[in-house]
Amino acid sequence: AQSVSQHNHHVILSEAASLELGCNYSYGGTVNLFWYVQYPGQHLQLLLKYFSGDPLVKGIKGFEAEFIKSKFSFNLRKPSVQWSDTAEYFCAVNGNSGYALNFGKGTSLLVTP
Amino acid sequence: EPEVTQTPSHQVTQMGQEVILRCVPISNHLYFYWYRQILGQKVEFLVSFYNNEISEKSEIFDDQFSVERPDGSNFTLKIRSTKLEDSAMYFCASGVALNTEAFFGQGTRLTVV
Numbered sequence: 265a266q267s268v269s270q271h272n273h274h275v276i277l278s279e280a281a282s283l284e285l286g287c288n289y290s291y292g293g294t295v296n297l298f299w300y301v302q303y304p305g306q307h308l309q310l311l312l313k314y315f316s317g318d319p320l321v322k323g324i325k326g327f328e329a330e331f332i333k334s335k336f337s338f339n340l341r342k343p344s345v346q347w348s349d350t351a352e353y354f355c356a357v358n359g360n361s362g363y364a365l366n367f368g369k370g371t372s373l374l375v376t377p
Numbered sequence: 378e379p380e381v382t383q384t385p386s387h388q389v390t391q392m393g394q395e396v397i398l399r400c401v402p403i404s405n406h407l408y409f410y411w412y413r414q415i416l417g418q419k420v421e422f423l424v425s426f427y428n429n430e431i432s433e434k435s436e437i438f439d440d441q442f443s444v445e446r447p448d449g450s451n452f453t454l455k456i457r458s459t460k461l462e463d464s465a466m467y468f469c470a471s472g473v474a475l476n477t478e479a480f481f482g483q484g485t486r487l488t489v490v
Contacts, residue, residue: 307481307483310480315476354419365412365422370420
């Protein structure tokens, strides 16, 4: 069955700490991969996406993610987090011929000053 | 910046009643989606809509649910005979093409009492 797993449900970091959020997926065939962020009281916003090409993808606000096909992973990273990065982060996958995004359960990130 | 707008932001309804959740997708987008997020759970795909018909739907999207694009701008989700377990945040999304990013609205929080 197709699935998306986010291993960290709650993460607390101090400002300037480095961040890595794990995402693994189980899908057959070609996939498109996404990270969305939801700031408190706001809608889901796209951080970055991977369709093909360079497996290291850079997104907005200093975030990046690396697609490792052999590990079925698409981990999100940021070298130095800020208080304003406090939000819920969602990994999502869709098959290349599908319409639906399959979301992970999300990771709640709290950055303390 | 164009955005997906949803109304109302919060809807309270009695069990057994019908509700219509409204969405105005981004104007040049052709693919429309509904997702829901039950409190504490992951974002789940309900349905996608393209060219005036449903292109894909999940197991959740049974006969209780229907979607419609009644005019050139609105995209609605109708839930008939609501149940307590329909209480969730419902997100509308739109995309310009298949397998591109989906832009999400701020959601409608549906509470069934």
